[in-house]
Amino acid sequence: MRFQDAARDGRAVVYAGIQADPLVARAAGLLGDASRAQRLLARAVMNGESTDADGWRSMFPTLFGPAATAADRERSEVILEVSLAVADRGEQVRSQVRGALVEELTAILLGRRVEAANVRRERRILFDGIRAEIHPYDVTVERDRAAEAWDCKWGARGINADVLHQLDDAHAHATDEDERLLVGLVVFDARRSCDVRLARQSAPTAATRLVTLETLDALAGRKP
Amino acid sequence: MPAATVSDAIERASAAYAALAELGESIEDEWSYVTDLQAAWQARFDAISAARGGTAIDAATDAAVDAAIDEIALIADPHRAIDWLSTFPQVVLLALGEPG
Numbered sequence: 001m002r003f004q005d006a007a008r009d010g011r012a013v014v015y016a017g018i019q020a021d022p023l024v025a026r027a028a029g030l031l032g033d034a035s036r037a038q039r040l041l042a043r044a045v046m047n048g049e050s051t052d053a054d055g056w057r058s059m060f061p062t063l064f065g066p067a068a069t070a071a072d073r074e075r076s077e078v079i080l081e082v083s084l085a086v087a088d089r090g091e092q093v094r095s096q097v098r099g100a101l102v103e104e105l106t107a108i109l110l111g112r113r114v115e116a117a118n119v120r121r122e123r124r125i126l127f128d129g130i131r132a133e134i135h136p137y138d139v140t141v142e143r144d145r146a147a148e149a150w151d152c153k154w155g156a157r158g159i160n161a162d163v164l165h166q167l168d169d170a171h172a173h174a175t176d177e178d179e180r181l182l183v184g185l186v187v188f189d190a191r192r193s194c195d196v197r198l199a200r201q202s203a204p205t206a207a208t209r210l211v212t213l214e215t216l217d218a219l220a221g222r223k224p
Numbered sequence: 225m226p227a228a229t230v231s232d233a234i235e236r237a238s239a240a241y242a243a244l245a246e247l248g249e250s251i252e253d254e255w256s257y258v259t260d261l262q263a264a265w266q267a268r269f270d271a272i273s274a275a276r277g278g279t280a281i282d283a284a285t286d287a288a289v290d291a292a293i294d295e296i297a298l299i300a301d302p303h304r305a306i307d308w309l310s311t312f313p314q315v316v317l318l319a320l321g322e323p324g
Contacts (some may be wrong), residue, residue: 005235037318040314040315049304055295056291059289059315060315060318061284061288063289065284156261191324192264192310192324195264195267196260200256
């Protein structure tokens, strides 16, 4: 089993520009230290219709009301501001930004559990005698006997048979080579919605870890 | 005027949620997912209502649920509606102080 950079085709070049957008790094940095409620705020605002900040504050009284600490309120305000900036992009761009954000957040959290240099993006995994998958893995952890491959989704709806097969195949091929490869999905959405999505999939899922909005901190090795 | 209750809030949220699901159902390929998703979250709403429906809620919580309802009323795109079929109940549950 070995890792390789993904081919730099047209899609990859365009997407690299999205990934390099400073807004993606800023939002991911903030959400790396956010509470579950703050992450839900970001999810709602980034996919919202309204750009009225007061309306969002009203929707999240636990974050902006008197019960919140000054520090939490301040962080929530910054998350709201950044999320509105994402929402302000055109529909197609904000969709790409949201996807890149989940990947960046995943990389940040993984980098708190393993050496940051071992966390890589957009990598393929090659196995002897097996034709390489076209689509790279969003985030990988590349280290001996404890490698990981993660695919990242903004919402539960992004879970599909192709990605589940790809992750399961990678796990099976690694096992065939007597290698250890943890495979998983990171979904910036509720576990309940992911379970509904997975219930209709016939693709194998037994070897695939599922990390959701409620359990993101597990990527960093922290108990949710 | 009597204080609003958890049941009042969930009743309003459920009506808005049903309308959102109807919009999402227009994406034919996702019809099953939309109906299953709605059923799963509506069951969660119903369980809360059964457990503590008579509990009074404060004005901020009541306003939070209304703000969420107002937000999904703005949605015209069925794809966005599907995304909000997951987001909306989470927001309502958070406002009501419930775990997801």
